Amino acid sequence: MSTPTSSQAADIISTDRDHVWHHLTPHSNFKDSDPLIIQRGVGMRVTDIKGKEYLDATSGGVWSVNVGYGRETIANAVRDQLIEMCYFANSAGSIPGAQFAEKLLQKMPEMNAGDGKGVRKGKVYYSNSGSEANEKVYKMVRQLAHINGDGSRHKIIFRDRDYHGSTIGALSSTGQIQRKEQYGPFAPGFSSFSHCCCYRCPFGKTYGSCNIECAKDLETAILREGPEQVGAVVLEPVTAGGGVIPPVAEYFPIIQEICKKYDVLLHIDEVVCGLGRTGKWFGYQHFDVRPDMVTMAKGLASGYAAISCTVTTDKVFQQFAAEDGGPMGYFRDISTFGGCTAGPAAGIANMQIIEEENLLDNVVQMGNHLNSRLLELKERYPVVGDVRGKGLFAGAELVVDRDSKQPVAETYAAKIVAHCMQAGVLIGRTNRSFHEFNNTLCLSPALIASRRDIDDIVDAIDNALAANPL
Numbered sequence: 001m002s003t004p005t006s007s008q009a010a011d012i013i014s015t016d017r018d019h020v021w022h023h024l025t026p027h028s029n030f031k032d033s034d035p036l037i038i039q040r041g042v043g044m045r046v047t048d049i050k051g052k053e054y055l056d057a058t059s060g061g062v063w064s065v066n067v068g069y070g071r072e073t074i075a076n077a078v079r080d081q082l083i084e085m086c087y088f089a090n091s092a093g094s095i096p097g098a099q100f101a102e103k104l105l106q107k108m109p110e111m112n113a114g115d116g117k118g119v120r121k122g123k124v125y126y127s128n129s130g131s132e133a134n135e136k137v138y139k140m141v142r143q144l145a146h147i148n149g150d151g152s153r154h155k156i157i158f159r160d161r162d163y164h165g166s167t168i169g170a171l172s173s174t175g176q177i178q179r180k181e182q183y184g185p186f187a188p189g190f191s192s193f194s195h196c197c198c199y200r201c202p203f204g205k206t207y208g209s210c211n212i213e214c215a216k217d218l219e220t221a222i223l224r225e226g227p228e229q230v231g232a233v234v235l236e237p238v239t240a241g242g243g244v245i246p247p248v249a250e251y252f253p254i255i256q257e258i259c260k261k262y263d264v265l266l267h268i269d270e271v272v273c274g275l276g277r278t279g280k281w282f283g284y285q286h287f288d289v290r291p292d293m294v295t296m297a298k299g300l301a302s303g304y305a306a307i308s309c310t311v312t313t314d315k316v317f318q319q320f321a322a323e324d325g326g327p328m329g330y331f332r333d334i335s336t337f338g339g340c341t342a343g344p345a346a347g348i349a350n351m352q353i354i355e356e357e358n359l360l361d362n363v364v365q366m367g368n369h370l371n372s373r374l375l376e377l378k379e380r381y382p383v384v385g386d387v388r389g390k391g392l393f394a395g396a397e398l399v400v401d402r403d404s405k406q407p408v409a410e411t412y413a414a415k416i417v418a419h420c421m422q423a424g425v426l427i428g429r430t431n432r433s434f435h436e437f438n439n440t441l442c443l444s445p446a447l448i449a450s451r452r453d454i455d456d457i458v459d460a461i462d463n464a465l466a467a468n469p470l
Contacts, residue, residue, distance in 0.1 A: 003039070009049045013037060024431065041069025044446055044453050046426075054421070057445045057457045058428045059299075063240070063272050063393075066299040067353045068446040074304045074349040081345035090126055090339040097126060100344035103351055104309065107281040110290045111313055121314035126307065126343065127335035130271030130297035131165025133308035134234070137267050137293045138169055139333055140316070141231040142189075144265075147319055147329060153231040154189050157221050157264075160202070161195040161242030163433070164234060164269055173234055176242055176433040193221035195239065196247045199386040199397065200405065200437075207248055215247075215254035222262050232265040232293075237283030240272040243430055243440045244388055244395025252287035265292040265316070271308070272393075275299035276354055276447050279364040279391035286390065292316055300343070302350045307343025359447040366449050367391040373458040381465045383408065394443045396461070400470060407439035408470065416441060419464035425457055 004012065013034050021027075022035060037049040046069065047053045059065045067074075081096055088094065101124035105112045112122030127133050138156060145153040158164065160175040171179065172186035175195065180186070194202040194217040203213040222230050235255070239245035259266045266289070273283030274296035280286055282294065293316060297308035320331045337343075354360065371389065374396050378384040385399035398413055400406040413429045420427050428442035441461065445453060 003047075003051045004049060006050075012049055041065075043068045043070065044449060045069070053424060055425045055453065055456055055460075057443050058426050059444050059446050060303050061426075061428070062298065063277070063444040064298040064303040066276055066302045066447050067350055067357075067359065068302075068448045071302070071304065071349075071353065073353065074302065074346050077345045077349040078305055078342045081341050085341055087337075087340050089334070089336075091334070092339075094339075094341045094344070096341050096344035096348060100124075100347045100351075101309075103348060104311065107351075108294065108311060110285070111294060111311055123312050123314065123317040125310040125312070125331075126338035127310065128306045128337040128340070128343070129165070129308050130269075130295065131167045131170040132335060133271065133295035133297055133310045134164045134173070134267075134269060135167060135169050136310040136333060136335075137232070137234070137295060138173070140293070140310075140312070140320075140331065141265060141267075143331065144316075144319055145231055147322075147325070152229050155225050155230045156190050156267075157218065157225065157230060157233045158190060158192050159195055159233075159235050159239070160192050161197065161239050161245065161434075162234075162236045162269070163241045164236075165271075178432045178434055178438075191221060191225055193217045195242070195245065196251055197239070197243060197245045198248065199388070212248065212250050212254055215251045216258070218255055219258045219261075222258070222264065227262045227264075230262065230264050232267050233259060234267040234269055236269045236271075237273050237287070238278060238390050238393060240393075241430065241433060241442075243397065243437065244393060244442055246388060246390045247287070249287070252284070252289040256289050267291065267293040267295070270294055270296040271298055272444075273390075275351070276360055276363055277391060277393050277444065279360055279367055281360070283390065300350070301346035304350065305342040305346035306337060306340070307347055354447065357448070362449070363391045363447050366445075366451065366454055367394075369451055370394050370443065370445075370454050370458070373454060377458065377462060377465065380462075383465060383470055389443075392443075392445050392447060392449060396441045396443075398439045398441065407436055410438040412468070412470070413439050413441065415468050416461065416464045419467060420460040423460050423463065425460035427457065427461065 016035050017030050038046050039049045040047050046056050105122045142154045145151045158173040162175045164170045164173045169187050172190040175192050194214050196214040198207045268284045268291040270282050294311045301307050374387040378387050383398050384396050386397040388395050398408040417429050430438045430440045
């Protein structure tokens with residue numbers, strides 16, 4: 001498609017302003033500026049309706065387009081599948097649904113140890129968003145409380161600074177106060193424990209001389225709520241929108257031990273990290289942990305189709321499949337668009353690209369380069385207080401003063417993002433998540449990123465910091 005004329009672009013912008021309600025956007029902004037309308041994308045770059053090109057360091061704004069834009073093999077796989085069979089409720093199966101579930105479980109040996117005869121176990125439940133995938137787990141946990149008892153083990157513990165979705169249930173399990181403000185009251189039965197950000201240790205400790213109190217705080221939370229009432233804990237493998245926070249190596253083994261001690265199910269939310277973002281198929285695979293449930297969405301099909309998955313071990317699934325379970329014993333849930341075949345068709349093609357182009361290796365190599373370049377910025381700019389991340393998922397926390405670690409104002413972080421955008425590079429930031437810690441620049445370039453792409457992204461941040469001293 002050719003670039004619209006200036007009059008055509010103005011007409012579309014006017015139509016958008018009149019009729020479209022944008023996500024996460026104060027629409028008062030559009031009184032003085034035009035909404036950004038992206039017309040096309042190729043590789044790592046997108047072009048807006050006015051013809052300006054941007055290098056995208058956000059994989060579609062919300063960490064989704066893992067294999068980059070313009071992938072004809074994915075588009076053709078979706079087209080061909082939709083012509084043959086577009087949709088039927090997932091009470092019936094589909095060919096791509098069966099095939100993608102098998103391929104997905106092959107990448108998750110921790111979830112499907114097998115039956116000793118080479119047959120993989122584990123189950124994949126399809127829906128259409130990360131929020132919905134997490135809601136499925138919450139319903140499973142609460143139904144299991146009735147299948148295995150009197151319903152009392154319904155409580156779910158989440159971690160401070162983690163995000164699990166935008167529905168009321170998912171927000172109830174989210175540890176970001178500004179995300180939740182004005183949307184309560186929330187669902188009962190959810191409570192939190194401490195985050196794992198070493199830079200801002202909630203226990204005032206320093207890694208190396210601490211006792212990993214952030215992980216052990218889960219036991220405190222379970223005892224506070226009552227072990228007989230706690231059914232599950234939900235965690236991101238790397239806290240994403242809460243500031244890009246990877247845990248230390250000892251963290252997840254301690255979490256796993258506590259869950260086993262109190263017979264609490266471990267739910268890992270891979271909506272952001274899933275399918276390559278951190279250099280492994282899933283973020284939890286960097287750590288010594290075996291989850292009971294794993295949820296995923298964004299990178300599953302790289303944004304080419306809507307799909308999310310709730311994956312469980314066979315042990316979890318079999319509790320819903322007992323022959324003596326009665327009329328209420330199975331999982332009585334449906335996701336309308338979980339029956340759309342475009343998602344798994346796109347997922348198969350997406351996974352094939354990751355494999356054939358060795359993108360996991362590229363994530364490790366380019367992730368190391370990204371980290372090195374960001375550390376260079378930290379050496380040169382006192383405003384960069386901390387650099388952290390895993391693979392092609394990085395955060396640079398901005399502070400007024402390194403000694404006090406006072407966070408910069410959200411307006412300053414926004415100014416850096418705006419400067420980069422003006423220069424043709426799209427980066428992200430923590431956005432209206434906390435009262436004082438909306439101060440982290442967030443980078444999640446596509447898994448195809450080259451060394452030149454990484455340099456261009458960091459150079460843009462470099463220039464923005466130089467042009468906007470505190």
